[in-house]
Amino acid sequence: MMPTVSKAITTDLVEAFKNSAADLAAEAPDTYKLCRYADLRIEVTEEKHAGSENGTSKYAFEDSHIACGIRVLAGDSTIAPGYFGQLLGKADLPRLTQTLASGLKRAYARAVANAREKARIRDKYKDLGEALSDTRLAPVEVQRDTVKAEYAIDPRQVCLDDMVRYVTEVSRAVQDVDEQLKYNAVSAVTLVTRELFASSEGACIDQSFALTTGSVHVVAVSETGDQELSDTIGHQRGWEVVTEGIVEEHIRNLDLLTFSTNLARDAVKLAHAPPLRSSDKDVAVVTDPHFNALLAHEIIGHPTELDRALKMETAYAGRSWLLRALNDTMVGKAVASALVTAYSDPSLPGFGHYKYDHEGTPGRKVVHIEKGIFRGFMNNRQTAAILNVPPNGSCMATEAHLVPLVRMSTTVFAGGARAPEDIIREVDKGYYVVGHRIPSIAESRENFRISAQKVYEIRNGQIGQLYRGGGIMADTKTFLMKVDAVGRDFRLFPISNCGKGQPMQGRRLGNGGPTLRSRAHLTGPA
Amino acid sequence: MVSLATLKRTAEEGLRYLRRQKDVQEAEVFVASNDGLTARVNYTSHIPCNGVEEPKSTSSHGLGVRAVFQNPQGPRIGLGSEAGDLSLNGVKAALEKARRSAVHDPDFTTLPRPSPESRTLTKYHDPSAMTLTDTDLVQAGWRVLTRALDEFAKAGSLSALAQTGPKLRELGFIVGGDVTVLLERMAIGSTRLPKVQTDESTLIASFVTAMVEREGAKGTGYGCHTRLSAMRGDAGAEAARNALSAVGGVRIKDGEYAVILGPQPVTELMCNLILPSLTVASFYDCSSAFHGRLGRQVAHDDLTIYDHGALTGHMGSKGITCEGLPTGRTDLIKDGKLIGLLSSFYETERMLHDPAAKEKLGVPPEDCPSALVPRNGFRFGGGGRRFDMAPSVAPTNVFIEGRKKKTREDLLRQVQNGVYIGRIWYTYPINGLRTGDFTATVVGDSYMIKDGKLTAPIKANVVRINDNIHQVLRNIMGITSKSRGTTIWAADEVVYAPEIAVARLRLTEIAGFMDVH
Structure with missing residues (x-):
């Protein structure tokens, strides 16, 4: 039965296709004799973008789009996966059910061909072929649910001209901060996405979210130095995120105007500051919550993604030092000082929030490090089956036509009990590392170098000289083991772009943490 | 299709x-x-x-x-x-x-x-x-x-x-x-x-x-x-x-080493530092590592770099740009001198009309029209030529050449004692593109060089590079005539990369705890 559809691509479309898509997925094992499992994802997004440079409008963009992704596990003597993805448009709507059916057929054909080759190669290589196994999914409770988006100002109702006017005003205000600001770019995005997940097991999950983000990039040039800075605000809420800001228990999201002009002032100060000198040995460093958000992302979130740990990203985003082999892992071992607890939790607010992942598994809190002891990984159903552990709902794709991967939701260092000012006051000689910039992490996340927006000297417990071009470098485990103070100032931040997979999927995520104190090498300009 | x-x-x-x-x-x-x-x-x-x-x-x-x-x-x-x-x-x-x-x-x-x-x-x-x-x-x-x-x-x-x-x-x-x-x-x-x-x-x-x-x-x-x-x-x-x-790999100590960079590290440096700095857009927004240096020496005089999108049999080739203009050869660095930039029509026009163009480029734009020809306006955004994007600047096939025709053996003889680096990872302009500072880790395909020969393999993930691209470009000792078409993760361009010997590169030993944990 052909569903009745509207003429435009809107999130309401999901309602019209929900039943037919669910039926198609549910009937796949009956339709295709070797099909063991199928799931189907449809995503509709309505979005608006605006950008400005140096106080002038630059672009605007308003569109809605639809995409679908299909996974089939199939085979006879062995089971293997096959996938299909497509970006669709308004013209596809009258034949969407047929398009999905055709995609299912393609994914099935790939899975069957893949299974046949797997069986043949497994037999051919004997010892080396033994690892080629059936694709299994760990069981989950089948869910049927609807999740609504949260917002005060509906992104769909925002006037594009107002967006352009606002970002242009912000850009102009940034320009007016100081004549040494040679360039600035300000942009904003607001959107609503509605996702449908249906599987041959009977799952049917319809979840929506709003997302709004604002970004600023500035370049300041003084007689003695120059400084580029970029940063982002954002939340899974409406346009109010940018124009009014958001204050919640763990989030202090300034409005874009205040945020951007603050960053511009920092860039000017830094352009006049002396460059930081690299240190030959470890020094005491106090890292602030914004810096620690990226640190948590790189040294906690990524190495605890189980697909990396199981070597599936060896050629791309890398492996994890926390798992060498199934019988050689860091689970149950000390990887940090007893003050350190770290976890991922999709129920936390912000970019990393969701109720169900893209396999229909309810997202839940995953403790990675508990008082210094490594506890476990984020997983999807396939990797959970390999480790024989329950799925924890950590499988997400950037868009529906792309294959979901194990992804951090909101990965954080847990807050502690100390006042951040006391953590600084106890340092005789050290450095206060404020705000993250750019990370470079070793392949298995065993070492990191991350640059900071600002580095201040600490002398006798007092914050002193500001330096530019600074950051820290350390071996991951060494840094974590040396943490000797954890602040109570736990904060969450948006991370605007994290790449993983092939083709690379850039995804927005949440990260956070409190003030930490540890030891690391200082890094300055080369 | x-x-x-x-x-x-x-x-x-x-x-x-x-x-x-x-x-x-x-x-x-x-x-x-x-x-x-x-x-x-x-x-x-x-x-x-x-x-x-x-x-x-x-x-x-x-x-x-x-x-x-x-x-x-x-x-x-x-x-x-x-x-x-x-x-x-x-x-x-x-x-x-x-x-x-x-x-x-x-x-x-x-x-x-x-x-x-x-x-x-x-x-x-x-x-x-x-x-x-x-x-x-x-x-x-x-x-x-x-x-x-x-x-x-x-x-x-x-x-x-x-x-x-x-x-x-x-x-x-x-x-x-x-x-x-x-x-x-x-x-x-x-x-x-x-x-x-x-x-x-x-x-x-x-x-x-x-x-x-x-x-x-x-x-x-x-x-x-x-x-x-x-x-x-x-x-x-x-x-x-x-x-x-690479079985039997060794660690190396912190220090400055003479190195030979293989095609993959050369491509990483090109795609993450050098090419982003060779666009008119990066000069306009003041983020280029070569800001204000058009027409000046920016590298050792042995180095020549150009982009050529109109060559048969090369993977990055296109017949026309996504602006409908012909592709072709753009000389970027010749004998170490910066002589051209990659551009789209919009970026060229914008620079030509920018009152600050002379300061940004280093020369008045009207004095260097051949440096700003728009042959690289593409709508790449992952997954092909995107109909839903405006054109931006992207390289096609990038060629790196030296003046003297050298072999890998020639470079090994020059270096004598040092390190061959065959693959690096996460190569980022750690303090922003403009400063030229970069860092990366060495993740494989790398060897010690002793007495002009490749010897022991270097263990994966035990070395971090911390240096500056200007120093690398100044310290070039030699470039092989043989190159290899190389792409890196998520890049659209293909770099036909040779091996390049560099007199000094700062290497830091990392992750010692991995040997004992």
């Missing part, structure tokens, strides 16, 4: 419609169809796996309209797109979106005008790649994997390594990577250009990493092709051979 004839017809009909619109001052219609097919490989001898993990595809087709609308306050330019609809209704819908989103951009002058250069590259794609079946895709992935497994299985040296158990698989063989086929078709028509033009290209790439994990030994193999028939799985065999060569 939508046929080229259909794309062309859509562009022609669309352009006729756009010409009739009274409020439209000028307009362009860009129609595209893209298929990306990937067989992603994941083999782990010590962990249950699928072998070919993701045989998959993404496809899209649609059209985009860029239009300039008359307005009492000045012309407004907008971009609208429509996915999946190549009918006139699609053009109308895209135009309406462009109208709704149009803004006054004071830097905009006009849509791209015809270039004095003419197109030289046509019919250069591989028709057989356009008809790749699902089974072909799956088999391409397995071919890469089995070529790697063959190398592992026949390696006599591994039997000795497997002393702790009777099974080779316990050594932890990993083969990861992919075979990717990108099929692109496009047509473009503009009120500023004389006729509707089309282009069709195929890119076939394979990138494989292999490991003997218990030994911390990693090797890389890759291939970039324009013909499907050339994809024989060699990348898998090469990666496995390189991993086997």
